[in-house]
Amino acid sequence: MRLQASILWKGLLSVGALTLILAGLPSSAEDAGTLYNTPYDVALGERYFERQCSRCHGFDAKGNDETGAPDITGRLNRASNEVGIFNVIRNGVPGTAMLPVDAELPDTQVWQLVAYIESLRYDPNSVQLEGSADSGLALFRGKGDCSSCHMVSGQGGRLGPDLSRIGESTRPEDLMTAITDPHEDVAPRWWTLEITGPDGVERTGFRMGEDSFSVRIMDNESNLWSYQKDDIQSIDRIERSTMPSYDGSMSEGELDDLVAYLFSLRREEN
Ligand code: HEC
Ligand code: HEC
CATH class of the missing domain: 1.10.760.10 (Cytochrome c-like domain)
Structure with a gap:
């Protein structure tokens, strides 16, 4: 009984925190x-x-x-x-x-x-898309080089979010925006921080975690660096995405193919 009450309380707390942030x-x-x-x-x-x-x-x-x-x-x-x-x-x-x-x-x-x-x-099955998911897959691995940053089903890089199930939670029009205008709505996890530490050395990396006293970043070689905020000489936050925009470097047809591919990425039905 007590356990249940504390779980409920935790749930309430986190919802409360979200409401505060929003x-x-x-x-x-x-x-x-x-x-x-x-x-x-x-x-x-x-x-x-x-x-x-x-x-x-x-x-x-x-x-x-x-x-x-x-x-x-x-x-x-x-x-x-x-x-x-x-x-x-x-x-x-x-x-x-x-x-x-x-x-x-x-x-x-x-x-x-x-x-x-x-x-x-x-109903995702009722959505008709212009592009071809197969051509999108080829672009994803080839010309777009998306897999150097994104993982799909365990293959690819870690410099961007795992996209294995992106089609479940994201609508086609939002997928298009993600590719053509990546700087809109960048989640804090993907902000870049430039930190000059107590030793005067500057390091750049994704913002892995932060609280009032400390901050952690991951650099391009996947090294984690942890700092006490009191010791830091300077910190710059870049709230833009590290993902390039593909508006212009891909034709309209190619963008449609990429969207069709991403939208097809969902949990396997069995
Ligand atoms: C006591 C029964 C009852 C409860 C409880 C109830 N509804 Fe309704 N709801 C109805 C009825 C009856 C209608 C039809 C009203 C009308 O248009 O004549 C309706 C209509 C609606 C409509 C409009 C449907 C349409 O076709 O436009 C929505 C949306 C809706 N309810 C959502 C909710 C949500 C969300 C809740 C919970 C917060 C809720 N309802 C709780 C009885 C209920
Ligand atoms: C240099 C690394 C990099 C490359 C290359 C890259 N991305 Fe990204 N991508 C990111 C990062 C970082 C984010 C998270 C920040 C943001 O929202 O832009 C992201 C976000 C996304 C999102 C939104 C994910 C979500 O959870 O909402 C989609 C969709 C996406 N990328 C698709 C692509 C596609 C398709 C390509 C190739 C055409 C591509 N990316 C190439 C780094 C990259």
């Missing part, structure tokens, strides 16, 4: 939908849905004749986009059993519900 970001209805749609947000949205919404809409969200709650996995009647779904959840549908959510519920969590509902409506 609290500084723009929160207008137009902007926020795209901020809270990571797989993590979808998972939190699903958890909340199961607790608060499934008794009417069903665990699969496919609706329930007895309660009159509709299937919300397909086209919706009351909303045509994310902001519309947000408003239905926030305000309810007056005169029906669809009540507004608790007024105390933070917008963040409403967006996570939206992200979950959007994820239900999204």
Whole structure:
């Protein structure tokens, strides 16, 4: 019993920390939908849905004749986009059993519900792409030299994120942006830090970890360097990506092929 309570408490703490971090970001209805749609947000949205919404809409969200709650996995009647779904959840549908959510519920969590509902409506098999995944694979290993930095199914470099399952969590249009405009939205893990240590030697590497007192980087040869912040002479943060943009060096057709290949990367079904 005590163990369970402490696990729950940990979960609450980490959700709280996330909310704090995100609290500084723009929160207008137009902007926020795209901020809270990571797989993590979808998972939190699903958890909340199961607790608060499934008794009417069903665990699969496919609706329930007895309660009159509709299937919300397909086209919706009351909303045509994310902001519309947000408003239905926030305000309810007056005169029906669809009540507004608790007024105390933070917008963040409403967006996570939206992200979950959007994820239900999204069927990757129905997506038609221009490019050819086979040609994309050839470009990935050849002309694009993507595998020197990215690992797929255990093969490739470690200078960028593992892409083995990138197609599960990322939509084609976002894959295209990742290739043509890599500097947008670089996760802190991939920032470059230039640190001049107590000995006056400058070292450059990915930001592997950082807290109030210390910071760790990994250089290009995969060496880890750890510093106490008090001892450092200087630290520069480069929040741009180390990935080159392929806008221009690849034709439009080649970019489409790369996107088709990346989108095909998901867990093997068996
Ligand atoms: C007490 C039953 C009940 C609960 C609980 C409930 N709903 Fe509903 N919901 C309904 C009903 C009934 C409607 C249909 C209202 C109408 O349009 O006539 C509806 C409509 C909706 C719609 C709009 C569907 C469309 O086609 O436009 C969405 C989205 C939705 N609910 C999401 C949620 C979410 C998310 C939760 C949990 C926070 C939730 N509902 C909790 C009964 C419920
Ligand atoms: C010099 C190393 C390097 C090369 C070469 C490189 N990338 Fe990257 N890539 C990165 C890094 C670092 C990131 C993470 C930072 C960012 O988001 O840009 C990244 C991010 C990505 C992402 C986003 C991943 C995510 O989790 O959202 C995709 C998709 C991607 N790269 C595809 C490619 C493709 C396709 C190529 C070849 C055409 C390529 N990369 C070439 C280093 C590289």
